[in-house]
Amino acid sequence: DAMVIQNPRYQVTQFGKPVTLSCSQTLNHNVMYWYQQKSSQAPKLLFHYYDKDFNNEADTPDNFQSRRPNTSFCFLDIRSPGLGDAAMYLCATSRETTGGDEQFFGPGTRLTVL
Amino acid sequence: GQNIDQPTEMTATEGAIVQINCTYQTSGFNGLFWYQQHAGEAPTFLSYNVLDGLEEKGRFSSFLSRSKGYSYLLLKELQMKDSASYLCAVMDSNYQLIWGAGTKLIIKP
Numbered sequence: 001d002a003m004v005i006q007n008p009r010y011q012v013t014q015f016g017k018p019v020t021l022s023c024s025q026t027l028n029h030n031v032m033y034w035y036q037q038k039s040s041q042a043p044k045l046l047f048h049y050y051d052k053d054f055n056n057e058a059d060t061p062d063n064f065q066s067r068r069p070n071t072s073f074c075f076l077d078i079r080s081p082g083l084g085d086a087a088m089y090l091c092a093t094s095r096e097t098t099g100g101d102e103q104f105f106g107p108g109t110r111l112t113v114l
Numbered sequence: 115g116q117n118i119d120q121p122t123e124m125t126a127t128e129g130a131i132v133q134i135n136c137t138y139q140t141s142g143f144n145g146l147f148w149y150q151q152h153a154g155e156a157p158t159f160l161s162y163n164v165l166d167g168l169e170e171k172g173r174f175s176s177f178l179s180r181s182k183g184y185s186y187l188l189l190k191e192l193q194m195k196d197s198a199s200y201l202c203a204v205m206d207s208n209y210q211l212i213w214g215a216g217t218k219l220i221i222k223p
Contacts, residue, residue: 040218042216099164105156
């Protein structure tokens, strides 16, 4: 089945220790997104890629970086995690950024910062 | 600013009907999405409306009124598995998806 996969599902890191979250897709979609979602809040878009074109949201902290080495994979790097970065991180894909193309989500990575 | 409003929480009884409302104020409009999100899981797509009116899909229907900036999701014949959060999201003129915080639906036997 075509899908969006995220690893790991649960990640524990220490304050200030860099962490990388990964996402892969078998849908062959052009667009990949990274969202941060805290409990009972709306997903917050951090950035997205259209193919290899990177689009950073204006309010995404510099602490967050991303890489998309190929169509299938995308990584989220948190350089120095703080306690406020504890959240669910969701990866999503869509064929296009326009119109009615729905976003397909991975199962998420829950990040705990100690 | 851009804003999506949904009730925080609703309770309904198994077998009944529930309507979850969403009002929005965005810079332009290119469609409205409803997603279902079970606790600790990723959102899954339910519906997309870009024209006014009602879209029916099995037990779930979604309605849109662009002039009123208003949508609702109607769930019929509620089942316990429908207990989840329901997120409304609007695509603005820049094709950015603006998300609501979601409505937590609790189904009681």
